[in-house]
Amino acid sequence: MLAQGSGLTVGAVRESFPGEQRVAIVPAAVKTFAKSGLQTVVEAGAGQAAGYTDEQYAAQDASVEQDRAAVFAAADVLLQIRGGGGNPEFLDADLELLRPGQVLIGAYDPLSDPESIVRLAERGVSCFALEFLPRITRAQSMDILSSMATIAGYKAGLLAAAALPRMFPMMMTAAGTITPARVLIIGAGVAGLQAIATTRRLGAVVSGYDLRPAVREEVESLGAQFVELPLESGEAAESGGYAREKDEEFYRKQQELMHRVVAESDVVISTAVVPGAKAPVLITPEMVEAMAAGSVIVDLAAERGGNCALTTPGETITHGGVTIIGETNLPSMIPYHASQMFANNVASFLQALLNEEGQLEINLEDEVIRETLVCRDGQVTHPRMRERLGLAPLESK
Template sequence: MTHTKQTVVGVPKETYPGETLVALTPAHVPLLTKIGLHVLVESGAGEAAGFEDEEYRIKGARVASDRSELFASAEILLQVRTLGANPDTGRHDLPLLRADHVLIGLADPLGRPEAATELAHLGVTVFAMELMPRIARAQSMDMLSSLATIVGYKAVLLAAASLSKLFPMLMTAAGTIPPARVLVIGAGVAGLQAIATARRLGAAVAAYDVRPAVKDQIQSLGAKVIDAPVEAGEVEELSGYAKTLGEHIYRKQRERLTPVVAASDVVIATAAVPGRPAPRLITADMVARMARGSVIMDVAAERGGNCELTRPNEVIVHHGVTVLGPTNLPNTVPMHASQMCGRNLANVLLYLCKDGFLHVDVADEITRETLVTRGGAVVHPRIGALPRATHYDVAEEGNA
């Protein structure tokens, strides 16, 4: 195929309710223009994250006056949340999409494969950042890890602000104040960052995870390991995430966690399974055993929550225990969140583009694992095998 013009990368303003991030910051523009790409940004796209239109212009981007102009001019679209991860307001862009468009961003293909099918029918090529393989050469493109780092950090700060106690041990004229006892459930990227943050604040930290491989990481951060009542090997080989386990295993986990939760001042719950409702590991009875003034920060709220009392974006008080269920903590630090995610997305383009044009090599692992739709079809076998309507409606799906 002979190219007559260089590829235009479009950065539309995010439309997910309350979203403050932008998919590319001004600092990332020169990285793309250097390899021959043109960058077009929708006017106002970066304002909520602290980036003005003029900053983009100074760095070499053009600014589109409206969304229609951007979609009409761009071949590649970078979004924090594409249709699958923005199922309601994301639909407003469907009339603007065309068959030669390439979408790169969060797409929730495991949770909402029906969105992938819809985009495939339009002929749109979709790369889902959630499917980035956890291999060394893909680390700089791992958007989920960037977001999870922020989630773990902010979860601890918000929990500390809600706790009726101080986090560190203090020696005062009025006596010694013991450190807060923090339990982190799930030692993925968010959990490990939560451990590190709680330790920096002076708390005594314990952590629980079903994966034996993370034990050393927990201990390296100075936290105590709570042994898990499951067999080794219960993880997905490609992703490194925990699998959905049987209810009898979850029951054993709850039994093991009950006394630990009861003795904790703060519980940071981060356990998640990609594309599935979060495992229910904390019951209302377990919460009732905690001391009044304690806090549960459930960052798995968007997927139904690890605690049965959790309600997305609500604060629940049960027997004097506060249960928090935030669903978009990166929104609270949009400047740095955009810097991190924007660099991930820029690195994807640097990897996929040669001489200013996109090259799709399905023999390459990173390309193959993130490519969801192409040529009018869902090409990712894992996504194509899923039911068309999968979501996180816990009332229908139960505890998985």
């Protein structure tokens, strides 16, 4: 157990991205931080949209500041749901409030907007973009992509059920038999598996499709049918947990199969994303037109352009009677629990930054630290970021 009062302060401001309802620190996390000797400061109203009141933070001995700038001034470590490339509002309004040596932890969407990391670097901060967490067991408790994907998959199932003009479950009633909804989930990562679980819970007949045959067992264990691409796809292996690119012939056959299963589905929830890159287009306009009127597509890749060619990010449209939901921020729609999970993730990461004396120490021997650090001491440090920015590699120490 660490000594009380390391003198370090952790802070969170009200998120400024339009529509964002989450907050990076919840009242329960204040208690966790205190056990590590950390003080907490939050901007007044920071948790309001997520259902956490200023009084609840204060009851855990957090300092609640009316003045947003005062939080930046007091925080040695700033926790953020969206910073950097993920939030232009933050860069425009708050960048000047950052100071050299200040530590930033959160989601920074660094690959989508590498220049935003240059701007952070110029402020002299040490920024940790949790999107870059290595997919190792120790980092699971810090994994914001997984926790937010859990929320998004659940919410996608609900959105689909809410938009469909049919019931999900089969019912045998005095007024006849209701046939269950047929749901197709594309991509069996965390979000896809949660979407399978949720739509199964609601009684739908669910199929799951994924390039990786290895996930068949997980899909089937949730009560869904695994849609198999009849190809010698033994090479459809993984690279860092994500599906690799495939050749043209493969994509043609994939499209044929997809056309057939999409046309037979009442609901399609697509979750195929490649971090930092545009999402692959898997659902063509022709496939949408082959669906029955009233069918629903929920495109979880909307923020990255969408898995469906017709998806309009941030909007719900209809095409030939098919509803296409392009919500770009599903975790924010369940802000209470999304904030709780996010706060647990960043709190877990923060532990890795504290040494035995409870002081901040950026230990580059630790891969969790090394791989997420995007800038420090005025320089962009992350090799992938430097490459994107056309900068020479830093000399290794």
